[in-house]
Amino acid sequence: APAALLRVQRVLDHVGQAEAINPRDPELNLVRGFMEWGIASNVGFVSMDRAIQTLQTYAAPNYLSYRGLALAYRDRKQWPQALNAVDQALALAPNNPELLYLKAQILAASGNRSQAKQYFQQAIAKQNQLPRGIREEIQQFSRRIAPQG
Template sequence: MPDTLNAFAQTAPNRLLRLTSAALVSLSLWASPVLAKDPFRTTNAKPIGDRTEAAFKALFQQGDYITAAKYAQQAEASDPLTQALRASLTYIAWDGEREDTKKAALLDQFNTYADQTRQTAAALVAKDPLRGNLYQAVGHFLEGAYIFSKDGTVKGTPQALGEIQQAFKYMDAAEKVDPSDPELNLLRGYIDLFVSLNLPFSSPAEAINRLEQYANPRYLAYRGMALGYRDLNQPAKALAAVDSALQATPNNPDVLYLKAQILVRKGDNRGSLAYFDKALAKQNQLPPGLIKQISKERNRAQNRLGNVGQ
């Protein structure tokens, strides 16, 4: 068990928001003055704010972090989705920042948004217990990421694991309200998948099944399935899932990057280069840290190609 905890703690700061970013922020608003399309439900749709919908689409359909951040800052501050969206984008900025002063300020801001996510969610419970509990789970998960990022592996592990346990408590409460809700299954599928790959708390097969059977929107469900199969070293299944995601979001640099990674796992370094390049062609809408990571992985694939003639 200590080895498992250590592996989880070492990977958490960089993977916690990346793997689960879609789940952490892909929640619709309870109410706002301007109605927009509910991206999760085809029946019993909920009203969401126009700026929140725009931020959602910019981030998850187009992979445009810059535009998403602009809309997120304009969205309703009283809604927990807004705070979760701001937290996720701030964490990504923190992860790519190299100047110590700015990095510390971004981490403090991330913590503020994480706390506001949890507080606004608590206020929502009486009106909507499913979403209120969902967002409280999100808040605790974000706070776990903050603890790891601030305190590191050794000091942060006990407290961060406590936050993750709290997240599961609220997730269970949300599931009791409606276990088939597509938004719930999208979020829980991503979180269960991440945790199952690092701790023996849940099953990756069950997480992937949630995404496949119940989660919406489908392009995010397929993307989560591709991530899961990638990390389970099942590249053929991962490739099928990412191709389904690309059918719906063909120009999303995150999904193009994911396909490049999966092709590398399959040993197809030559084929991966085209997808790395397509992702980098969209770098004007990506954060600097992500651009650097994609470029690094592309160069590694190119070097392997030169070394072994693949």
């Protein structure tokens, strides 16, 4: 844990240096928004509102900022907002299997298991585009909901 904290501190130092140069840089804000989401989701030192604000304000490319927003809303169990964000991401990157998987997760968590299965199947059909760990995760998640709906 101490080594991880040192690495996090170094990353935050570099982010601070980049912000001093251009606080509105879209890629910087994308990274910062995802970092804030991860910290808010896992540790709670940062407000999820802050992550959402960062991703909404200056982050780009848009399909990734919408993906981050969908993750944040998913973690808050704000299903309509999560679906809206993932749908906006999919409008920009309709063949992205991670986005299809994210939509399936949101649909399953919100109780729409039959529609979720369709998105899981679409994501699995494009699994060759994904790293092995994500492929396995999608398949496990898909199997978990299969008997229930």
